[in-house]
Amino acid sequence: MDEAASREDNVFMSEPLMSRSSFGDRVRPNLLLSKRDFVKLCGMGICLLSVGDLLGFPKTSHAQAAQKGLIKTKLSPCFTSLDGGEIQCELCPHRCRVAKGRRGLCRVRENRDGKYYSLVYGNPCAVHLDPIEKKPLFHVLPSTTSFSLATMGCNFQCKFCQNWEISQASPEDVYSYDAPPEVMVKKAKEVGARSVAYTYVEPTIFYEYMLDISHLAKKEGLLNVVHSNGFINPEPLKNLCKVLDAANIDLKGFTEDYYREMCGGGLHPVLETLKTLKKEKVHLEITTLVIPTKNDDLSVLKEMCLWIKRELGADTPIHFSRFYPLYKLRSLPPTPVSTLDRARETALSVGLEYVYIGNVPGHAAENTFCPKCKKRIIQRTGFMVGEVDVKDGKCRYCGKPIPGIWT
Numbered sequence: 208m209d210e211a212a213s214r215e216d217n218v219f220m221s222e223p224l225m226s227r228s229s230f231g232d233r234v235r236p237n238l239l240l241s242k243r244d245f246v247k248l249c250g251m252g253i254c255l256l257s258v259g260d261l262l263g264f265p266k267t268s269h270a271q272a273a274q275k276g277l278i279k280t281k282l283s284p285c286f287t288s289l290d291g292g293e294i295q296c297e298l299c300p301h302r303c304r305v306a307k308g309r310r311g312l313c314r315v316r317e318n319r320d321g322k323y324y325s326l327v328y329g330n331p332c333a334v335h336l337d338p339i340e341k342k343p344l345f346h347v348l349p350s351t352t353s354f355s356l357a358t359m360g361c362n363f364q365c366k367f368c369q370n371w372e373i374s375q376a377s378p379e380d381v382y383s384y385d386a387p388p389e390v391m392v393k394k395a396k397e398v399g400a401r402s403v404a405y406t407y408v409e410p411t412i413f414y415e416y417m418l419d420i421s422h423l424a425k426k427e428g429l430l431n432v433v434h435s436n437g438f439i440n441p442e443p444l445k446n447l448c449k450v451l452d453a454a455n456i457d458l459k460g461f462t463e464d465y466y467r468e469m470c471g472g473g474l475h476p477v478l479e480t481l482k483t484l485k486k487e488k489v490h491l492e493i494t495t496l497v498i499p500t501k502n503d504d505l506s507v508l509k510e511m512c513l514w515i516k517r518e519l520g521a522d523t524p525i526h527f528s529r530f531y532p533l534y535k536l537r538s539l540p541p542t543p544v545s546t547l548d549r550a551r552e553t554a555l556s557v558g559l560e561y562v563y564i565g566n567v568p569g570h571a572a573e574n575t576f577c578p579k580c581k582k583r584i585i586q587r588t589g590f591m592v593g594e595v596d597v598k599d600g601k602c603r604y605c606g607k608p609i610p611g612i613w614t
């Protein structure tokens with residue numbers, strides 16, 4: 208068996224709802240059970256392996272260790288005080304204005320007496336040891352594992368969200384753990400991860416927690432990587448870039464209408480985030496989930512690819528990912544593979560050099576090909592990695608530099 212697959216199988220149970228190969232960065236929803244089922248399963252010593260095991264709780268105490276409701280809060284540095292005790296959150300472009308006693312749109316930030324608090328600091332509800340390929344990051348330490356975490360909440364409401372059980376939840380709805388940054392970094396080292404990934408929901412909403420873990424992780428020689436919707440304000444982003452090594456940003460579509468109607472967000476701030484990450488020299492990859500009839504217009508995808516080439520460079524890896532019916536879009540069919548093939552051909556035709564197809568295990572476009580000599584230089588099937596012919600950051604056959612983090 209491939210090393211990546213066996214690593215994951217050793218640590219976790221198999222996914223209860225989806226096959227591992229069918230979806231990208233999907234969280235296993237084992238903290239979404241009823242309290243009764245949760246306790247029952249813990250008592251049986253099964254099921255709740257991932258979070259509890261990774262954080263070092265004995266199986267019999269999982270139920271006691273996980274808590275529903277608010278565990279800890281932390282004062283946020285990212286808000287402006289307004290008249291009458293109202294505040295304005297400065298973390299993301301929604302810039303929520305929040306009255307005393309109320310919460311922002313992401314549900315995990317609350318105005319308490321004119322001060323704004325994170326309600327999820329140190330309280331992850333999902334912690335997994337994933338192959339880095341699952342983020343997906345194909346140009347970062349191939350076949351290593353990433354200590355991946357999320358709290359509940361999100362600043363988008365995507366109709367196709369694959370982690371909606373936690374992204375659209377409030378802290379009171381989901382079981383979480385009391386796990387301060389130092390615990391997370393210690394555990395990441397213990398389980399042999401090479402990176403910490405902030406993922407599954409939009410990490411901006413647990414910004415303070417992400418930042419504190421990142422600083423500690425950096426000191427311990429771990430990489431910091433995010434999978435993000437890119438909907439963050441420039442100032443907190445630049446601050447994060449100081450400790451961020453790599454990012455996969457969802458470019459969910461290429462029109463403002465699509466972002467507004469399908470995600471409850473906006474395109475322009477995401478494009479600004481992409482440009483900032485490039486400027487700050489954070490390794491960047493892009494993911495576009497291609498959804499039938501929603502964002503599969505080839506002329507729009509071509510416009511998007513031309514923008515990427517012009518603003519970010521032809522060597523920016525892009526992943527066209529297959530949609531499966533989920534959440535509020537269950538009536539749509541899965542994306543035909545031929546649609547993804549056409550999207551890839553379009554991207555290659557405008558000059559993008561690393562164009563992948565995701566969520567189609569076994570597709571040839573999971574591999575990395577050298578844009579110069581055209582030889583396959585990284586072999587992949589799903590999240591499993593085979594031959595890697597990148598040496599010292601260059602194609603082993605022709606010497607072309609390949610963008611990414613390789614050592």
Ligand code: SF4
Binds near residue numbers: 299311313412
């Ligand atoms: S991070 Fe949350 S509270 Fe702050 S602006 Fe964004 S959605 Fe609103």
